[in-house]
Amino acid sequence: MTIVCGQVPPAVIGAGGGLGDLVYPVDGIPAAGNALLADPAETVVVLGIEVILEEALAFAEQLRIERPQVGVILLRESLDIAVLTQAIRAGIREVVPVSEAHLLLEAVERIRQLSARVPLLPAAASGAPRGQVVTVFSAKGGTGKTTISTNLAVALAEGGTYRVCLVDLDLAFGDVAISLQLNPRRTVVDALSLGEELDSAKVASLVTNYSPGLDCILAPVEPGDAEKIPASLVAEILALLGGMYDYVVIDTPAQFSEHVLVALDASHHHVLITTPEVPALKNLRLTLDMLDLLSYSRNSRLIVFNRSDADVGLSAADVERVVKSPITAHVPSSREVPASINRGTPLTAEQPEHAVSRAIRLFAQEHVIGEPVAEVARRSGRGLRLRRR
Ligand SMILES: Nc1ncnc2c1ncn2[C@@H]1O[C@H](COP(=O)(O)OP(=O)(O)OP(=O)(O)O)[C@@H](O)[C@H]1O
Ligand SMILES: [Mg+2]
Secondary structure, three states: OEEEEOOOOHHHHOOOOOOHHHEEEEOOHHHHHHHHHHOOOOOEEEEOOOOOHHHHHHHHHHHHHHOOOOEEEEEEOOOOHHHHHHHHHHOOOEEEEOOOHHHHHHHHHHHHHHHHHOOOOOHHHHOOOOOEEEEEEOOOOOOOHHHHHHHHHHHHHOOOOOOEEEEEOOOOOOOHHHHOOOOOOOOHHHHHHOOOOOOHHHHHOOOEEEEOOEEEEOOOOOHHHHHHOOHHHHHHHHHHHHHHOOEEEEEOOOOOOHHHHHHHHHOOEEEEEEOOOHHHHHHHHHHHHHHHHOOOOHHHEEEEEEOOOOOOOOOHHHHHHHHOOOOOEEEOOOOHHHHHHHHOOOHHHHOOOOHHHHHHHHHHHHHHHOOOOOOOOOOOOOOOOOOOO
């Protein structure tokens, strides 16, 4: 039943069409929240014109985290671009003028169809440990960190079982927004104006939604803003995200910055990327030595050999010999990868059966979902003591 809060056009509820008996009327946001609690399968809430905008926005923000499958439709007297912008930012799916009953019915139908394609398994029911943090790193630029992290996040979120947050920690030159065609209206820089004490509601206000179940924290638009973000702030955000999502995937720059160390500290999985090129391999060897030196747990390491089939003279056996570690996953090379980035849709979402998509999905299922790590890889006895600013 569609939960309807407040007044809606008679044609929507009335006999002979509309939603008919399938409406569950409630008289305020708290009652709508209770109705959702009572019906875990419900996927649509309509908020009528008398619902105060700020309350509607806060409700949608909360639902986006707690019940990402629920679509909120907001009715207003007329369409106003400022309201529309705020509504989209809050995660409201559609804003409909109250006079257009047919548009409301179509919006309800769209949300129902989308939800039918996404199984409604609540994350807790899956039995997976919550808040597994995955840092994707390579000390060599251009090896495929952004490609692997975006596609991994999509693969973890697909099916709707898990809630995933992708964090772009390449603070100066992050590519996540452009790779996913997201408008970076909110970025991690906005965390600076959220006051001293962060909490999950404040962190929720930083995220940009990509698809049901997948949110992103985007890198600053101006490269100069990267310097304003203390590593301790990143640590706080990551700690809170761990309690809000099933998986947090972190894309990184190609250097051992303080921010990257904070991410490695907070991570259950260190996904280390190499390609079949001598400099990439050399840097992976140095990275592994560095991680050993910093006493990170070896249990957290997953080595991904990207472009593994590129016939350039270095085989998987060569890689394993040099890095003295087994390769966890092989991702083939394909022109479809840059083409998908140019189209702004990760290959895993666009062509789920492509060899690259299959390799990343298998990696996600077998090694990230399938092998949860109980403890973060934090360096023993060398914990960073970080203070904000
Ligand atoms: N499996 C692949 N097949 C073909 N091209 C790939 C593959 N993986 C990555 N690429 C291409 O390699 C380039 C670098 O990839 P990507 O941006 O993901 O690397 P990165 O490590 O994030 O780079 P940077 O260090 O600059 O952030 C991109 O043009 C991407 O399309
Ligand atoms: Mg990158």
